[in-house]
Amino acid sequence: MADSLPGGLVLATQVARETEVRRSSNGVHFATFGETGVADLDLDRMLEAVPTTIVSALKANTYYFVPLALREPAQDLDAASQRKADQPMVARSYTEEFSDAAICHRNVELGHGNRGIFISTRLMGDRFALCFEFFINVAHAFVDEAGVPASFADLAWQQAVANVRGETSLDAWESRNLAFGRPANGEPEAQAPRRNRAASQPQRSFAATLSAAANPAIDEREKTLFLEAGFSDAIAIYLLSLAMDFDYGELREREYPLLAPAALAARLKLVAELFPPNAGYEFAVKYRRRA
Structure with missing residues (x-):
């Protein structure tokens, strides 16, 4: 189990090392950590909605669903903890103090070309918000890899x-x-009504208009x-x-x-x-x- 920093904070890289990574039926790599507040059935429904043709481009990504991913170091830590706090951190449970320093998601390079996307489940107001946060991350990752058809x-x-x-x-x-x-x-x-358009625009030749x-x-x-x-x-x-x-x-x-x-x-x-x-x-x- 990941050791906590003061106040229940954990290094994101430590969570990635010590938390079991699972694979959804359609191939998405994911893990959960802490008190996410997300029901297993809702999580499965969300993960398995991603078509396998999209999942194939996400092999380097693992999606970590955590209560809160922090965007900046926490305050009032001792010197040793502050050095650790310069690295990406997550909170194992929700507090108002941590929520003020949290971000919807945080990307963390895990080495060897692997990336962890830590999604703050407790910042989302409902299932709709959580789903969209996950899907927009999936979409951007896919477009970065595959481009626009x-x-x-x-x-x-x-x-x-x-x-x-x-x-x-x-x-x-x-x-x-x-x-x-x-x-x-x-x-x-806004385009002018057809009957007034000629009067509202300067006169130009037909050739110039085409050009x-x-x-x-x-x-x-x-x-x-x-x-x-x-x-x-x-x-x-x-x-x-x-x-x-x-x-x-x-x-x-x-x-x-x-x-x-x-x-x-x-x-x-x-x-x-x-x-x-x-x-x-x-x-x-x-x-x-x-x-």
Whole structure:
């Protein structure tokens, strides 16, 4: 059993050495440590939602579900403990003091190309939040390893060029704007009604209009970041839909507008074609009728 530092803190590397690593039925390597507060059935349902075609790219990763992973050294430790505290640590149980210094997840290099992703289960308000935290980590790891397929890149970029409303995360929203030379938090310019458009724009020749449309000033680096973020988000939302029923509006954040539902559905259907659900899981998109 891992020895505790003062207050019940444990080095993340020690947890990785001394905690049994298990393998879910679909191949995800994981472990639990301390008072996670997560039921075994809920954990299994979440882990096994990841399609085997995605798991195959996660071989270097082990997911550790711990009460709290700290983002910074704890205070008021003696000199010897402070030296240890400079390394990533986890708490074996929840306290308000540790929660103030905790982070949703922390990546720790374990040597020999292996990586531990320590996920703070007790920072999550509910199963929805825990699932999404796990799935977005899985999605980013997959995209880092496998990249973005051309089919998804084409779809997402066509939507961006068409000024489809919103995005799936703040990263995707900002990179998409920056790719078009807009401020990171900017909004695409609204198009004027057809009958007023000629009056609201300076007169240009037809040839000049074609040239401007065919050669937009695109920041290729930001375009790549947008496509990577959008694909990661789409995978995470798709996995979330396999693990549990949820309302798309639950993903809403104040910093950016959510991607229009029809555009998201198109992305998710493509992801489902690329990564079919495992046995026992089903993908479906349901639209709510306006009252």
